[in-house]
Amino acid sequence: MQQRPAVLAGVLLAQRGGLFCWVPVAFGTGIGLYFGLGQEPGPGLVAGLAGLAAALALLSWRVGYLWRPLVLGLALLLAGLVWAGLRASQVAAPVLPFRYYGPIEGRIVAMDRSASDAVRLTLDHVRLDRLAPQETPARVRISLHGPEGTEPLPGGWVMTTGHLSAPSGPAEPGGFDFQRHAWFLRLGAVGYTSVPLMALAPPDPAALHLFRLRMALAQRFRDGLPGEAGAFAAAVTAGDRSGMGQETLQALRVSNLAHLLAISGLHMGLLAGFVFMATRRGLVLSRRIALYAPVKSIAAAAALLAATGYLLLSGGSIATERAYVMVAMALIGAMALRRAISLRAVALAGLVVLALRPEALLSPGFQMSFAATLALVAVFAALREISWQARGWGGRALTLVLSSAVAGLATAPVAAAQFNQIAHYGLVANLVSVPVMGTVVIPAALVAVLLMPLGLQALPLWVMGLGLNWILWVAHRVAAWPGARGMVMAPPGMVLPLFAIGMLTVILWRGRGRWLGLGPMAAAFLLWAQAERPPVLIAESGGLVGILTPEGRALSRARAESFVAAIWLENDADPALQEAAALRWPGAPQVRHATGKRAAAAEGPCRDGEWLVLNVPAAEAPGATGCRVLDPSGLRQLGAVALWPAEGRMVTARQVAGQRLWNTPGLPPLQDRLGWPYPAPGPGRGAGVFRPAAAPAGTGPGQRPHGR
Structure with a gap:
């Protein structure tokens, strides 16, 4: 029995210096638990959990060092749950209760x-x-x-x-x-x-100074570069994608180059690196400055200033915030003559992003950004331990290939789960595009911005256009290759959490125990491989029904509810368009669909166990006796529906999502339930935080106010 504490002590001793990396993991786990709840936690429970988290944090300094990480981890988990709940209440605002x-x-x-x-x-x-x-x-x-x-x-x-x-x-x-x-x-x-x-x-x-400045900058790039190149330039400099056409966006996604649109670690790192190098090279041209001034620190400060400006001008997305924290830590480390690219820096970036916006945990940008960054830092740290160095052009080319491969492998499961597709030729497209982005596009963009006040931006914009047109050409060419896009079925809800647990264990844990993380990853892929799609799907409006057939999902309508139809087909890994899927109808005999009052009135009696889906009130189908009817009023309470008619089983979106602030009208936020004061409303109507109020007479779901 006495050997167990010794073994535990040895395990914890091996993790010394790496336990901080688990802080955002514990905090993020609590955030994930909040979003996974089936019901909004009450004020008493939230207050109790907050008090328990504080008590555990204090208790951790009284317990032995063996139990301290576990106690602190539990405190962080509870803190994450409470913080996400407070954030959901803090952003509460009215939701329109009628059309x-x-x-x-x-x-x-x-x-x-x-x-x-x-x-x-x-x-x-x-x-x-x-x-x-x-x-x-x-x-x-x-x-x-x-x-x-x-x-x-x-x-x-x-x-x-x-x-x-x-x-x-x-x-x-x-x-x-x-x-x-x-x-x-x-x-x-x-x-x-x-x-x-x-x-x-x-x-x-x-x-709105920054917003207007961003849009003005984006417009200058669009004016200086014609066509899609100008829209691309506006996206990578100011975060404005309003000029990007859907055809170009689709080509970038299929070729796995869409990440070049997001102002992420690649852009932030390239910009900071270019400013750092240019400033340092410029300073050492003076012998006196090179000998007596802290050139490296000055260059790092200039790069940090440029990165800060880029963050403000880009709109501050999740990926940009993460990239900025990473770059800022690296540059501050350079100013202090210390190395700062480490897993601890990634952990700090994750903690900052989750503290600012807990909801970011659920976004594909957060998941893919941190998956790629963790994998890259871990792989190159391991290579550094074996004294591997990239020398010459061959070494740089190998570094580029390795970086693209590692980032692609790390993000592929997340991208497949979130977007139901895999870019088969993404590595090739990135190898011939990313160097152009780093050596041509980003430096030219920076020079163009600096010269715009003088009206001398034409030449750098021309150079930038050459690079962007090359990337667009690669995207369209690769996307046109046969088999460029592979489609995958939507995974069950536990797949991504299991994959994250396994990946974090492999990367963050120290010692042989890290390979235990391969178990959850294998379980995630096994669960995904055995996933099955619902035989019947019904839209929340009642305007569309999808039946799974041997040829694919048959849709009841060729045009209506196109957004919902596209999501169903993508989740089925079905490349068919809605019009083609509609040709597979009629569906199973157990489900009937009638749209409009005339079609509903023409419906006759149903056989035992038959379902009738309407997009008009059930009263419009008086002849549909014996039917199990789903009409708009019922579907508003249920949400979208998945049916297994042969089993008599029904799962609704509301069952899965639970009763939460964002889907339950009239559920008061924590401010009301705890009796906390509201901040003073800002100028203009609709400002401030929502206080539930009774609807005006004559309004309600599906209705309009009298006289409108």
Whole structure:
């Protein structure tokens, strides 16, 4: 019995110096547990968990060193759960409780492009007709499908007439939850307009400085570079993808070059490295400065300043924040003449990102960014231990191949799980594109930005265009190769957590015990290989039904609910388009689908166990006796539905998601339940934090206010 503490002491001693790397893992596990809860935790439970976390943190300094990591780990786990709950309540904002058509006013705070290739605007300070301020969404997002009107200006006040509705839930049970995603963006409604946009007032010179500067910079790049190259330049410099066409985006995804659009560690590292090298080389041209000044520290400070400016101008995405923390630590280490590229730096970056935005844990950007970074740091640290060095052009080429291969292997499972596809020729495309990005595009972009105030940016923009056109050519060429994209079935929910546990164990654990992490990874792939898709899927609106057949999923309609149809087919690993999938209909005899009042009225009696799906109220189908009916009113409570008719089993999106703040109207956030004061609301309607209020008379789900 006395040998057990000795063994445990030996294990912990072997981990000395590496335990900090597990801090964001424990904290992130708590965040993951919060999002996996089936019901929003009550105020008493949250307060109790917060107190328990604090007590465990204090207790850890009283227990022996053998138990201290375990106690601190549990405290961090509870802290992560509580922090995620507080964050979900802190961003609480009204959600539109009915379908709205009418005037929409607001200020433009973001611009991008929708999946239908339309310009999309995000508005704050929203005003909706006959809607009280406390019920008005803090932000709405609208796609511009109408004729061209006023050119949208960053920060400008605009007006249009359009359709709005609350953010929709998952397209199928267990799928991507757009309601949750929109909640943390404070998006209370999404929709579109088919009429021209009208300007109400010009941008306020005293507001949204960075956003307007970013958009102005993006426009300068688009003006200086024609076509897709200019849109690409705006994306990699200012984070503005509103000019990128869907065809180009798809080519970049299929060729595994889409990461070049994201302002991530690659761009941040290239920029900082170029500024560091240029500053250092410039300083040593003076003999006096080279001999008496801390040249390396000055160059590192200049690079840090450039990286900070890049972070501010890029919009501060998750990948950019992670990259900035990593680069900042490396440069601060260079100023102190110490090495800072290590797993501890990655861990600190992860902790910073999760503390700022706990919801980032669920995003593909966070998962892929940290998977690639952890793998690269671990592999090159291992190579450094065996004194491997890349010398000459051959060594640099080998380093590039190794880096691309390691990053690709680390992110491939995450990309396949999140996007249902694998880029078979991604390594080839990256090998001929990434060097061009580092040696041509990023340096030319930096020089162009520095020369823009003088109007001398033409030459560096021309050089930048050469590099970007090469990358676009590679993307389109590789995407056109036969078999460039492989499709994979959507995995069960436990696959990514198991893969993460295994990968973290292999990378972070010290000693032979790290290879135990191969077990969870193997279990994840085995679980994925045995996954089965639901035989029947029903959209939340009742407007689409999908039946799994030997030829693939048969869809009940060729055009309606195109977004949902695309998600179903992608999750099935089915490359067919919706029109082709609709030709496989009719589906199984146990499920019938009627759309519209006339079709519903024509429905007759059902056989025993038969289901009838409607997109109109069940009262419109009086002849459908004996049917198990799913109509819009019922589906609003259930969400999307998965059916196993032969087993008589039904799983709903609401069952999987649970009763949470983002999908349960009227559920008060923690501020209300704990009695905490609200911050003072900002200027404009819709500002501040949501306090639930009764709906005006005559409103409700699927209805509009009287008189609208």
